[in-house]
Amino acid sequence: xxxxxxxxxxxxxxxGTRMIQMLEESKLxxxxxxxxxxxxxxxxxxxxxxxxxxxxxxxxxxFNNINLALxxxxxxxxxxxxxxxxxxxxxxxxxxxxxxxxxxxxxxxPEVNEDALYKHKGLIANPNCSTIQMVVALEPLREVYGxxxxxxxxxxxxxxxxxxxxxxxxxxxxxxxxxxxxxxxVLPVSGDKKHYQIAFNPLAQIDVFExxxxxxxxxxxxxxxxxxxxxxxLQVTATCVRVPVAVAHSEAVWFELEKxxxxxxxxxxxxxxxxxVVLQDDPKNQIYPQAVNAEGKKDTFVGRIRADKEQANSxxxxxxxxxxxxxxxxxxxxxxxxxxxxxxxxxxx
Ligand SMILES: NC(=O)c1ccc[n+]([C@@H]2O[C@H](COP(=O)([O-])OP(=O)(O)OC[C@H]3O[C@@H](n4cnc5c(N)ncnc54)[C@H](OP(=O)(O)O)[C@@H]3O)[C@@H](O)[C@H]2O)c1
Numbered sequence: 001x002x003x004x005x006x007x008x009x010x011x012x013x014x015x016g017t018r019m020i021q022m023l024e025e026s027k028l029x030x031x032x033x034x035x036x037x038x039x040x041x042x043x044x045x046x047x048x049x050x051x052x053x054x055x056x057x058x059x060x061x062x063f064n065n066i067n068l069a070l071x072x073x074x075x076x077x078x079x080x081x082x083x084x085x086x087x088x089x090x091x092x093x094x095x096x097x098x099x100x101x102x103x104x105x106x107x108x109x110p111e112v113n114e115d116a117l118y119k120h121k122g123l124i125a126n127p128n129c130s131t132i133q134m135v136v137a138l139e140p141l142r143e144v145y146g147x148x149x150x151x152x153x154x155x156x157x158x159x160x161x162x163x164x165x166x167x168x169x170x171x172x173x174x175x176x177x178x179x180x181x182x183x184x185x186v187l188p189v190s191g192d193k194k195h196y197q198i199a200f201n202p203l204a205q206i207d208v209f210e211x212x213x214x215x216x217x218x219x220x221x222x223x224x225x226x227x228x229x230x231x232x233x234l235q236v237t238a239t240c241v242r243v244p245v246a247v248a249h250s251e252a253v254w255f256e257l258e259k260x261x262x263x264x265x266x267x268x269x270x271x272x273x274x275x276x277v278v279l280q281d282d283p284k285n286q287i288y289p290q291a292v293n294a295e296g297k298k299d300t301f302v303g304r305i306r307a308d309k310e311q312a313n314s315x316x317x318x319x320x321x322x323x324x325x326x327x328x329x330x331x332x333x334x335x336x337x338x339x340x341x342x343x344x345x346x347x348x349x
Contacts, residue, residue, distance in 0.1 A: 002029065003028075003029035003030045003031035003032075004028065004029060004030055004031060004067040004068050004340075004345065005031055005033075005034070005065055005068075006023060006030055006032070006033050006034070006069075007033075007035075007062060007066045007068070007085070008020060008023070008033065008034070008036065008069075009036045009037075009058060009072065009073045009077065009078075009081065010036070010037060010071065010072040010074070010077070010095075011035035011036060011037055011046060011055055012035075012037045012044060012055060013072060013073065014163045014166065014324055015072035015324055015328040015329050016035075016072050016073070016329075017046075018324045018325055018328065018329035018330075019070050019328075019329040019333065020033075020035070020047075020048060021329070022325070022329045022332075022333040023048070023070075023333055026333050026336075026337060028333070028336055028337055028340055029340070033048045033053055034053075034056065035054070035056065036055070036058040036073075037057070037058065038058065038073075039057045041055045042055055042056055043055065058073070058077065058081060060081065060088075062081075063081075063084060063085040063088040063089075063090050064088055066085065066088065066090040067090060067345060067346075068090060068336055069085040069090045069091070069092045070092075070093050070332050070333070070336070071085075071092060071093070071094045071095055072095035072096065072328065072329075075097055077096075078094050078096045078098040078099070079098045082098070082123055083123075086121075086122035086123055089346075090347070091120070091122055091123075091124070091336075091339060091344075091345055092122060092123045093124050093125075094123060094124070094126060095126045095328050095329075097128065097220060098125075100220075100224060100227075101223060101224075104119070104121060105120075105121075105124070105125050106119055106120050107125045107228055108124055108125070108126070108127075108228075108335055109135055109136060109139075109228055110331070110338050111139060111274075111275045111276045112135050112136065112139045112228055112229065113228050113229070114342075117335070117338060117339060117342060118344065120339075120344065120348075121347070121348055122347035124335055124339075126328065126331050126332045126335065127224045127228060128217070128220040128221065128224055128327075129160055129324075129327025129328055130154045130156060130160075130217065130220075130221055130249050130251065130323070130327070131224040131225055131228070132321070132326055132327050133249060133251065133300045133320070133321035133323075133326060133327060134152055134251055134253060134319065135225060135228050136274075136276045136277060136326070137253065137277060137300055137302045137319040138150065138253070139274075140274035140275075141257065141262075141267055141270055141271070142229065142257075144262075144270055145258060145261070145262050145313075146257060146258025147229070147231075147255060147256075148234070148256045148258045148313075149234075149235040149236075149255065149256040150234070150235070150236045150254070151236075151237050151238075151253075151254040152221065152236075152237075152238045152239070152252070152253045153238070153239045153240075153251070153252045154206075154217075154238065154239070154240045154249060155202070155243040155245070155249065155251070156217075156240060156243065156250075156323065157243070157245040157246055157248055157291065158187060158198060158242060158245065159247045159324055160206070160242075160249065160323050160327075161187060161188075161189070161190065164186045165187055165190075166246055166247075167186075168184060168185065168186045168198065169187075169198055169244055170246075172197060172198065172199040173200075182197070182199075183195075184197055184198070187203065187242060188206065189205065189206075189208055191208075192208055198242060198244050199244055200244060201244065202242065202243045203241065204239070204240075204241050204242075205242065206218075206240040206241070206242050207220075207240075215240055217240040218237075218239065218240050221240065222237060222238055245291050247323065247324060248292075248295050248320055248321060248323060249291075249320070249321060249323045250289070250319070250320045251320070252316065253316065253317050253318070253319060254308065254315070254316050255315055255316075256313055256314040257313045257314070259313070260313060263307065264305050264306065267305050267317075268281055268305055271302050271305075276298075276300055276326070277299065277301075277302055278299045278300070278301050278302070279303065280301050280303040281304065281305050282303075283304070287303065288304050288318060289302065289303045289319065289320035290320065293320075294321055294322050295322055296322060296325070297321075297322055298322070298325050298330045300319055300321040301320045301321065302317055302318070303317070303319075304316065304317060305317045
């Protein structure tokens with residue numbers, strides 16, 4: 001084969017545009033690309049490695065002759081069109097929450113559970129952005145010491161809610177600085193009843209609320225972590241907060257290890273060489289991860305590792321990663337690279 005025919009669904013979006021950038025940088029053999037979006041963007045011209053590519057309206061037959069389809073156009077679009085793509089022989093990597101918890105659908109972060117790819121039936125789910133960076137940071141420690149419990153508080157960038165949310169943060173901040181009125185329309189959740197100011201104002205709501213008071217984002221972090229780590233006994237809880245940052249999520253993670261013997265130096269030494277992790281942990285020299293430095297990078301930056309002084313085998317860490325790259329586009333393209341390397345880029349019979 002000369003290369004894969006690749007479709008990007010949601011090519012004009014915050015994730016889709018990064019998906020294109022990641023494909024351009026990837027060593028994946030690519031014969032052609034097709035950019036798909038809604039009717040609104042059909043006819044728009046985007047680039048691939050310098051050449052013009054005209055955005056097409058998504059229809060089921062868009063997937064004829066496609067080998068790989070990367071979806072990031074919302075859960076409803078994935079539910080409707082991902083099965084159409086698989087039916088036509090394309091392997092789908094889906095960025096939405098549509099299939100993540102479905103039995104038989106691998107939910108993959110290559111640094112953590114690449115082996116799950118062997119079981120794919122044509123569709124692989126990309127986890128939630130906030131979950132990905134946390135499991136990349138915790139998995140190397142879990143491999144050595146086991147993991148019993150995780151309590152995470154997130155500080156998530158507005159780009160997690162798409163291009164309209166980035167625009168709202170910019171416009172609203174500008175309006176407030178100018179002393180003008182601004183009517184929020186997107187955040188915290190575009191489809192929810194009320195909208196609140198995000199500029200200069202963190203919001204403790206990401207996605208809609210469940211009946212038990214947890215937000216759906218918190219629910220995703222809890223259940224996706226258990227699925228990715230294949231450990232239903234792992235105790236996980238989360239508080240997810242949207243902060244006035246454009247790109248890159250930050251997370252304060254408290255965790256309890258199963259085995260004795262860990263200390264800060266040992267955890268630092270494990271993370272120094274862990275795949276996908278960059279250790280930035282030198283408080284004396286004020287070195288710790290920052291969102292502005294993580295933007296545009298594929299890694300997860302980890303620092304502020306401290307022992308819990310009140311409880312044995314328990315620690316804190318702080319991790320930061322570009323939600324649009326490792327949290328979405330890069331993780332998807334990385335999955336595609338691994339499918340290629342493992343000779344799994346095909347829909348099984
Ligand atoms: N942002 C993140 O950090 C992140 C991380 C992980 C997963 N995700 C998921 O990825 C998806 C997209 O997120 P985003 O942040 O990129 O949103 P976005 O910036 O709002 O972009 C949405 C994309 O979907 C396309 N689209 C919308 N409705 C469509 C339809 N009916 N048919 C075909 N295309 C349609 C849009 O095309 P038009 O230009 O035609 O409107 C656009 O390309 C969401 O499901 C989100 O949950 C996002």
